[in-house]
Amino acid sequence: MDLIQAEPEDAIELAEIRAAAMRPSLEALGRYDAQRVRKRFLDTYVPADTFKILHQGALAGLYVIRDKGDHLYLDHLYILPKYQNLRLGKAVVEYITRKAQFRQLPLRLGALRGSPANAFYIKHGFIQTHEDEFDIYYALSPIP
Template structure:
């Protein structure tokens, strides 16, 4: 499995929204909150193409990621894999790449997951620890690992 990342532009917004809706649909329907228009508006309101990358697996567009660097942490704002590409290890491989960069910068990573979504178990399996909850979301953080040279 060869995972690569490619830049996004403002003109990719509709494609990214479609990926987001496809990836979240089942979880949102489960809690009675599926609304494609709201999903689109929420994404477009904060979309920054400079921070967003398409995820390609063996040349096939499979999802996208958007990380917002902040002063004291990185916010993993979006990580969506299309349903037909889920449960193949792509998300975990993408996280390993992010973790390597975050560890070099000694930055924690924060992420939120929709309550009741399978993504909660995914983030927990991949080293995130729950920090708090809101009405619709559960929040996690992953602390940077020390390098073996420093141990």
């Protein structure tokens, strides 16, 4: 697995990855809107915060990590369906967790209610902090 800084011209391709990865969970909730799922990503796209996940040279996913000063926020982590279950997400979460630990910062994120991502984050030590109508939020505190 390689992690590569995104470029401005990657925006559309990465929005497509988000749409493909989120589609099953959003459809299960009756909330899939092809245009909206892409627009939400594109409206907040910052190449400096965005990394492409490559598996054997192929673009397999992406993650977006935002430095909020007092914590790191994992805004997006998506793996294309054909690359899921290869432990890429696990490797990315472990990498980001090490970065947060090194900086002694909590790592926070939100996951769509009903998404398999919730079990994934709990399995990796995240604790639920709160929820809203559509998302459940988690945090992983730094080890003292």
